[in-house]
Amino acid sequence: MQRLGWLLVAVWALAACDSGPVTDYPPAPAPEALRAHGEEFRQQVVEVTDGVYVAIGFGIANAIMIEGDDGIIIVDTLESLDIAREVMALFRVITDKPVHALIYTHSHPDHILGAAAFVEPGQAVEVIAHETLARNAQQVMSVLQPIITRRSMFMYGNWLNAEERTNVGIGPFVALRPDSQVQMLPPTLTFSDRLELDIAGVQLVLEHAPGETDDHLFVWLPERGVLMPGDNIYKAFPNLYTLRGTSYRDPRAWADSLDRMRQLQASFLVPSHGQPVAGQSAVAEALTVYRDGIRYVYDQTVRLMNAGLTADDIAARLRLPPHLASSPWLQGFYGRPDWSARSIYQGLLGWYDSNPTHLNPLPPADRAQRVISLAGGDTALMSTIEEALAAEDFAWVLELTDHLLRVFPAHTGARDARISALRALAAAESNPNARHYYLTTADELAGRYRVPDRLVEPDPAMLASLPLDTFFAGLEVALDGEAAWDLHQRVAFEFPDLGQAYTLEVRRGVTERLPGVHTEADIHVRVDSLAFKQLLAGQRSPALALAVDFDFQRGGRLGLARFLRLFGADLEAE
DSSP, X not given: OOOGGGOOSOOOOOOOOOOSOOOOOXXXXXXXXXXXXXXXXXXXXXXXXTTEEEEESSSSSOEEEEEOSSOEEEEOOOSOHHHHHHXXXXXXXXXXXXXXXXXXXXXXXXXXXXXXXXXXXXXXXXXXXXXXXXXXXXXXXXXXXXXXXXXXXXXXXXXXOHHHHOOOSSSXXXXXOTTOOOOOOOOXXXXXXXXXXXXXXXXXXXXXXXXXXXXXXXXXXXXXXXEEOTTSOOSSOOOSSOTTOOSOOOHHHHHHHHHHHHTTOOSEEOOSSSOOEESHHXXXXXXXXXXXXXXXXXXHHHHHHXXXXXXXXXXXXXXXXHHHHTOGGGOSSXXXXXXXXXXXXXXXXXXXXXXXXXXXXXXXXXXXXXXXXXXXXXXXXXXXXXXXXXXXXXXXXXXXXXXXXXXXXXXXXXXXXXXXXXXXXXXXXXXXXXXXHHHHHHXXXXXXXXXXXXXXXXXXXXXXXXXXXXXXXXXXXXXOTGGGTTOEEEEEEEETTTTEEXXXXXXTTEEEEEESOOTTOXXXXXXXXXXXXXXXXXXXOHHHHHHHTOEEEESOHHHHHHHHHTTTOOOTTO
């Protein structure tokens, strides 16, 4: 059983684990179009117009500096303190004016986790965001952290060498390493729909603009004609669906947000990924093409849904019209129309495709066994796989090896055929997300490494900055429900340093968090909030923490140890 260390706050990183000798494969070549796309992210600081600068290519995202009369404003803060410090040093070559405010365009980690590097210790600055940003960040940082981390590693190709990775579609790479530090600063000023501000003599308009996230905003400088759209436009087809996983991204809301940006008639467009755009006509063209691409995919997907087609049918059929398909703003270097169609279908209708076969399908292992039997046994199926591989029918190889490896996980022939097919598909794939998934899956299958579901260690300052709610939200979804079917127990956690308390109740497999110390709590402990967070982040031994950090007001260590085991704490190994 894993320790409580499943709860960690960073979702991307770079590391590897040695698993002994493995087959050495030559690097999978990247399509020339993907290599050429990397020029978009050449490392530089660009002066967009007077007083507006953007740092490109230092990580996956950009950081933007707005210079005012007596201070500066930073829009988006990159994915780690390491690169944020590097960018801030370059901004300091331009001006030594103090930072007056940070603005988060949305909650994705590459826009918020380097925040502390732009602020001097002890300096008070306004941190501005949409009112839902903190809640959405919590979803990624605790509730879905393990699965989002692991899938992000596949999607961004963090373990791949630079030649195979090339770029990640909207940036050169994800700038996180095992020793990276991260620290988001919590918002101090939030808003719902629209916020007008004067900061350091700069007139700013912030508007809620749902698109890639529901908490998205854009920044408009009316006096300078500068629009900062965050991730609602970048030079690639939009990720209406992302392979790392996401809640539904409403294409209609995204297109509506772009329409409101078009009405501004901006002279400069400064996205949070890639190069800025100058000139009213060029900005208008980019925004219009992007909006039209999104609406076309949405409208045509719904039309075909209403005609009775399934998600698979629509994905195979949907194509952009030639004038959109040829636009440099809609090339498939990040999202793709077929992935988007599947997401729209699921978002609007859910998983069921109206085929009764899928109401109560066979379990995957049962289905795989029956397919193998239908093929004449594993030897006959392996022969078919080898024929498909020789014919370069690589997608069919993947489907067939799915079945064989599910029933016979150690089948060497199926494994090797699958690895070969994955690498061949990667070599022909110009979408880096798909390419990286192929290559990383092949490498993991070959035993080169095991992609983990947790990596970067948060320092005490980062842990202290996260609200307790984030940690309890993670605990609630970590409960082994079946193991708790016969349990009804309340454990009260009191945090004297914060003046806060919660009672976590497990009621026959279901959790409920109650405010304060419940009078009927079976166990009542007092603990410093940082020690509690370090326990959940895997930075303190559970057995030692129970002996030293927890002050028991009711109940005992053995009872709390049993309770914590239900959430993944491995106390028996201590």
